Amino acid sequence: MTTEVTDNATVKKYPPDLFEPASQSEFVDNFTYRPEQSFWQDAWLGLRKNKAAIVGLCIIILVILLAIFGPFMNSHGYDEQNLARTNLPPKIPVLENISFLGLNGVDSRGVDQYEAKGISEDFWFGTDELGRDLWTRIWQGTRISLYIAFLAATIDLIIGVAYGAISAFYGGRTDNIMQRIIEVLVGIPGLIINILLILILKPGIISITIAMVIVGWISMARIVRAQILKLKTYEFVLASRTLGASNQRLIWKHLIPNTLGPIIVATTFTIPGAIFTEALLSFIGLGLQPPTASLGTIVNDSYKLLRIYPHGMIFSSIVISLIMISFNLLGDGLRDAFDPKIRK
Amino acid sequence: MIRYIFTRIGYMIITLFIIILLSFLLMKALPGSPFNDERLPETQKELLYKKYGLDKPVPIQFGIYLTNLVQGDLGISFVLDNRPVTKIIQERIGASAILGFQAVTVGTLIGLLLGIVAALRHNTVIDYGATVLAVLGISIPSFVFAGFLQYWVGVKLGWLPIAFWNGFEYSILPTIALAVGVVATIARFTRIEMLEVLNQEYILTARSKGLSNSVIITKHGIRNALIPIITIIGPLTVNTITGSLVIEKIFSIPGLGEQFVNSIITNDYQLIMGTTIFYAVLFVSVILVIDILYGFIDPRIRVIGGE
DSSP states (O other): OOHHHHHHTTOOOOOOOOOOOOOOOGOOOOOOOOOOHHHHHHHHHHHHHHHHHHHHHHHHHHHHHHHGGGGGSSSSTOOOGGGGGTTOOBOTTTTGGSGGGGSBOTTTTTOOOHHHHHHOSSOTTOBBTOOOOOHHHHHHHHHHHHHHHHHHHHHHHHHHHHHHHOOOOOOHHHHHHHHHHHHHHHHHHHHHHHHHHHHHHHHHHHHHHHHHHHHHHHHHHHHHHHHHHHHHTHHHHHHHHHHHHOOOIIIIIIIIIHHHHOOOOHHHHHHHHHHHHHHHHTTTTOOOOOOOOOOHHHHHHHHHHEEEEEEEHHHHHHHHHHHHHHHHHHHHHHHHHHHHHTOO | OHHHHHHHHHHHHHHHHHHHHHHHHHHHHHOTTOOOOOOOOOHHHHHHHHHHHTSHHHHHHHHHHHHHTTTTOOOTTTTTTTTEEHHHHHHHHHHHHHHHHHHHHHHHHHHHHHHHHHHHHTTTTHHHHHHHHHHHHHHHHHHHHHHHHHIIIIIIISSSSSSOOSSSHHHHHHHHHHHHHEEEEHHHHHHHHHHHTTTHHHHHHHTTOOOOHHIIIIIIIIIHHHHHHHHHHHOOOHHHHHHHHHHHHTTTOOOOHHHHHHHHHHTHHHHHHHHHHHHHHHHHHHHHHHHHHHHHHHHHHHHHOOO
C-alpha cells in the first residue's frame, strides 16, 4: 500500500488523448460476493444442517402422502363394516415371519384369528370392533386430523398476521385499543372456550376448527406485532417511506416479508397443537361423530379395546405421536434456521 | 408495581366477565328447558319458572346469576339429584388437587435436574439423551402415554393399581402420566436458560476469582437460570389441569376433571357451566399470581415496573 502511495505521488502527467472512456462492461469490481441467496435458500441451508429437522420433514412428507393415498391402497372403505372380521390382529406379508413384531395375525391369546375366521386377505393394521379396516381408517383419520390442523393454522395465520400488522404499523390509539382487546382475550383458557363452543356448534370439522381458531390467532398476532414494532424503527423502512412508498407497500413488501421467519415457526408449532387439541376433545367426548373419524377418535375408540386388542391403539398412537414429534422437530429446526444470531 | 397489579386484576375481571357471559348465553342458546316434561301442567311449569326466575328477561336472569355467583352459588345440577354445583366441586377438588400438586412438583424437580445436567454436560451423550427425552415428552400426547402406562405397568406387569383412588399407590401411575409433559417442558427450558447463564461474563468473573466449580454452578449458575423458569410454571399448571381432564378419566379418579368430562357426556349444563367458570377463575388467577411473583423475584423487572 505504501509503495503505491509513493508511486502516485511521483506520477507524471499524461496527455488526455491517451485516455479513453471505460465502458460499463469492462468494469470489474473487486468485491467478493457470495452467490445471492433468496430468503428460502437461506432458510433451507440453515435447516439442512439440522438432521433432526430433516428427519422430521421427511416423516411429515411420508405421513401426508400416506394420508392422501393410504385409503386407496386397498379396496376397503373407512366406514365399511363387516361383522365377520371383527378385531382382527394386524397381518403384513413378509413381516409376518418376524415373530417379535407381532404382525402375523396372532392375537394376545395366541390364536391365529385369520385361520380361525377363515380370512385369506391380509389386514395390515388389523380391524376394529366393527370389522372396519384399520389401515384405511387410520390414514383417513390422519387426513382429517391434518386437514383440521392445517385449516386452523391457516386461519390463525391470516387473522393473526393482519391483526398484528395493523396494530403495530398504525400504532397510537389503534394499537392501544387492539392490544387491550388482546389482553382480555388472552386470559381466556383455550380448552374451556373450545368446549363451550363445540357444545353450541355440535362436533364437526368446521366447528372444531372454529373453536380452535377463536383463541389460536392471538399468539400469532402478538408475534407479528412484536416483530413489526421492531422492524418499523429500522432505516430501510424510513428509506422506503422517504421514497414515497405507500403504507400498503411498506406492510406487504417490507415488514411482512421480514416477519416471515417467526410466522413460519409459529405456524409449524400450531399444527401439532391443533392435532393434540382435536384428539383431546375426542377423548372427552366432543370429537367428530361416527362414521367420520379423526386420529383422536380412533385413539379414543381403540383405547377402550386396549387390554384385549392392543393393535388399534398401538398403530393410531404411533401415527399421532410421529406427527407430533416430526412437527416439533421441524419447528425447532426452523426456529434455529431463521434465527440470524445462530446463522454462520 | 402496585399500579401494574391493579391493571392486571382489572383485565382479569373483564376476562372472567366475558367467560361468564359467554357460558350464560350458551345455556340460553341451547334448546329446551330444565322442566321439559310433557306431563307437567302448564300452570305448574309457570310456577317452576317463577321459582327459578326463568320467567324474567334474559339480562335480569344474567344479573341474578352473577349475584349468586359472587356469593359462591353456581346453581344446581339437574342430572345429579339437584345437588348444588358448588358442593360437587368441593367434593371433587381434593383428588384433583393432590394429583396436580404431585405431578407439578415431581415433574418440576426431575425436569430441573435433567435440564441442569444436560446444560453442564453440553454436547455430550447425556445432553442429547435429555434433549430426545424432552422432545418425546412434549410430543407424545398424555392420554397415549397414560393408556400404555396403564396397559404395561398396570395390566401386564401388575405392579400398580390402574384405576380408582384409594391411597398413595393409586396416584403413582396418573402422576407419572401427568408429570411427563411437565418434566419435558421444564427440562428443555432449564437447559436453554442454564446454557445462556453459563456464557455470561459474571460466570467468567467468578471463575477468575478462583471460585470452585460447584460454587459457580450452584450460587451463580442455577440461581440465575431459575428465575425465568417461574414464568412457565403458570402456563404449565394450566396445561396440567387441562391434561388431568383426560388422565382422571383414564384412571377413573373421582376428581373434578372426571366429573367435568362426565357432565359433558350427560349434558349436565349447570354443572358444565359451574365447572367452566371455576376452571376459568383458577387458570386466570394462577397466571396472575405467577406474573406478580415474577415481578417480585426478578429485580430487573421490579425496577422497570416501578418507573
